[in-house]
Amino acid sequence: MFLRSLLSINRCSLLSLVRTHSTTSNTTHFGYDEVPEHEKQARVNQVFTNVADKYDLMNDIMSFGVHRVWKNYFIQVVRPNPEWNYIDVAGGTGDIAFRYLKELNRFHPSSSSSVSPPEPSPQTTSAESSEKALVYPTSKCVVADINANMLAVGKQRSLENNLHDRIQWVETNAEKLPFHDSQFDVYTIAFGIRNCTHIDRVVSEAYRVLKKGGRFLCLEFSQVNNTLLQYFYDQYSKTFIPPMGQIIANDWKSYQYLIESIRVFPKQTEFADLIRSCNFRYVNYENLSFGIAAIHSGYKL
Amino acid sequence: MDRLYGTHKPTNLVQKSILAVGSGVMSILDPSRDDMISIFGETTGVLALKSMQEKMIVDPEGDEILKKRPVINTKTVDLNFLKSLPAGTLGKEYSNFLAKYNLTPDARRPVSFIDDAELAYVMRRYREIHDLTHVTLGMPINMLGEVTVKWFEGIQYGLPMCALGGFFGSVRLGPRHTAKYLNLTLPWIVRTARQSRLFINVYFEKHWHKPLVEFRRELNIVEPPPKL
Numbered sequence: 091m092f093l094r095s096l097l098s099i100n101r102c103s104l105l106s107l108v109r110t111h112s113t114t115s116n117t118t119h120f121g122y123d124e125v126p127e128h129e130k131q132a133r134v135n136q137v138f139t140n141v142a143d144k145y146d147l148m149n150d151i152m153s154f155g156v157h158r159v160w161k162n163y164f165i166q167v168v169r170p171n172p173e174w175n176y177i178d179v180a181g182g183t184g185d186i187a188f189r190y191l192k193e194l195n196r197f198h199p200s201s202s203s204s205v206s207p208p209e210p211s212p213q214t215t216s217a218e219s220s221e222k223a224l225v226y227p228t229s230k231c232v233v234a235d236i237n238a239n240m241l242a243v244g245k246q247r248s249l250e251n252n253l254h255d256r257i258q259w260v261e262t263n264a265e266k267l268p269f270h271d272s273q274f275d276v277y278t279i280a281f282g283i284r285n286c287t288h289i290d291r292v293v294s295e296a297y298r299v300l301k302k303g304g305r306f307l308c309l310e311f312s313q314v315n316n317t318l319l320q321y322f323y324d325q326y327s328k329t330f331i332p333p334m335g336q337i338i339a340n341d342w343k344s345y346q347y348l349i350e351s352i353r354v355f356p357k358q359t360e361f362a363d364l365i366r367s368c369n370f371r372y373v374n375y376e377n378l379s380f381g382i383a384a385i386h387s388g389y390k391l
Numbered sequence: 392m393d394r395l396y397g398t399h400k401p402t403n404l405v406q407k408s409i410l411a412v413g414s415g416v417m418s419i420l421d422p423s424r425d426d427m428i429s430i431f432g433e434t435t436g437v438l439a440l441k442s443m444q445e446k447m448i449v450d451p452e453g454d455e456i457l458k459k460r461p462v463i464n465t466k467t468v469d470l471n472f473l474k475s476l477p478a479g480t481l482g483k484e485y486s487n488f489l490a491k492y493n494l495t496p497d498a499r500r501p502v503s504f505i506d507d508a509e510l511a512y513v514m515r516r517y518r519e520i521h522d523l524t525h526v527t528l529g530m531p532i533n534m535l536g537e538v539t540v541k542w543f544e545g546i547q548y549g550l551p552m553c554a555l556g557g558f559f560g561s562v563r564l565g566p567r568h569t570a571k572y573l574n575l576t577l578p579w580i581v582r583t584a585r586q587s588r589l590f591i592n593v594y595f596e597k598h599w600h601k602p603l604v605e606f607r608r609e610l611n612i613v614e615p616p617p618k619l
Binding site for chain 1: 400402403405406409410413414417424426427430503
């Protein structure tokens with residue numbers, strides 16, 4: 091009991107540290123490792139470059155396909171609307187964006203024609219430096235990711251799914267999106283935010299690009315709320331996931347990073363506080379699978 | 392468990408079982424995944440490695456190898472020197488072998504899943520002398536040559552991966568090679584493996600200058616059958 095409160099104090103202080111000092115602190119977490127901030131991004135990049143090809147297969151195997159259920163439910167919570175400008179950040183291989191568009195097809199069939207303007211703009215825009223001018227989205231569905239390999243896999247899949255011309259692919263850092271303020275009605279980020287170096291900056295950036303009345307939705311691994319289940323979940327993660335990663339993707343280390351990054355991510359209430367601190371209103375969360383994953387939602391009002 | 396050596400990834404029994412089964416299956420399904428073959432060898436080879444270690448300790452040259460732990464890579468072996476040796480010597484033939492098949496001694500995967508530093512070294516030594524085994528036995532890199540070397544290593548060391556590789560690999564030989572294999576190569580290699588000196592005990596790096604014929608005689612190897 092004392093230990094748990096001690097641990098929660100540690101996490102709270104960690105979170106306040108993240109909140110108040112994230113723009114000036116020198117180190118951050120890469121799984122259980124403590125690394126200099128500028129290194130985290132490079133290391134995460136390396137992870138996703140390595141796993142991109144087998145990313146979807148590994149997700150299916152590790153979660154026994156349950157990630158599909160989570161993502162389907164997530165889209166139900168989003169309730170896509172054809173009039174919206176939608177952005178999915180860290181959306182690499184396109185799982186969420188494809189579900190969004192398919193849901194639109196199902197319930198609003200007349201909107202399935204391409205609505206992107208006929209400009210010959212390049213399909214992937216890369217806007218890294220802050221000196222470049224901000225742009226407007228060229229599609230009602232934008233997928234942004236920092237890793238080119240993941241985007242490449244996503245583009246290939248979009249061709250196979252016949253959704254290619256309805257998506258604008260952007261290679262960018264979630265902490266600094268290349269779009270003007272107030273462009274989007276809905277911003278989603280699924281299983282991506284824990285890989286970012288400064289979570290608060292990502293949420294602030296989400297706030298910036300959302301229109302007034304816009305909604306921020308985050309689907310992410312979170313902390314399990316049941317001690318017994320926590321034990322089995324930990325055992326399962328440590329025992330199965332890195333070896334499966336080695337066998338299928340030839341990469342033990344990336345999947346070791348995965349399970350560690352899940353454990354160091356702030357718990358549901360703390361993450362909700364962080365979102366509130368970025369001026370979002372009506373912030374709440376919903377646990378999925380006993381807290382293995384959680385959907386956090388907030389509105390810009 | 393702590394990390395016992397640089398590339399060590401500590402694993403428990405369940406993880407090793409998953410790796411063993413998974414890598415075994417993947418090696419068959421996708422033979423180009425050489426990392427799967429290495430991992431299969433590491434997860435199934437501990438008993439064989441222990442017996443190899445015991446045999447190394449009782450042999451003076453093997454014991455020296457265990458103590459000094461020599462490694463074979465481009466930093467420790469001077470390839471230019473090997474190239475300069477007279478033709479027919481171990482060093483020159485090895486250099487020719489590497490050049491002919493465009494190989495480098497650096498390409499061996501590091502050992503990760505063996506939870507003992509010395510056994511991990513024995514495994515590493517086994518991998519690093521694989522090419523030298525090819526040269527000493529006079530076997531090329533084609534399927535027949537690889538199967539032959541795997542038989543040799545399987546009989547001498549008892550590593551399951553070698554034994555299985557030799558046995559099942561031969562199933563995939565073409566008809567011309569199968570005939571040669573059954574009539575000539577297999578009897579020769581089995582006899583050679585059993586009567587020649589254990590290669591893991593051979594400090595190859597000390598014998599670069601030796602003519603291959605003499606080297607083979609010292610190791611009690613009968614000359615290999617003629618090429619097809």
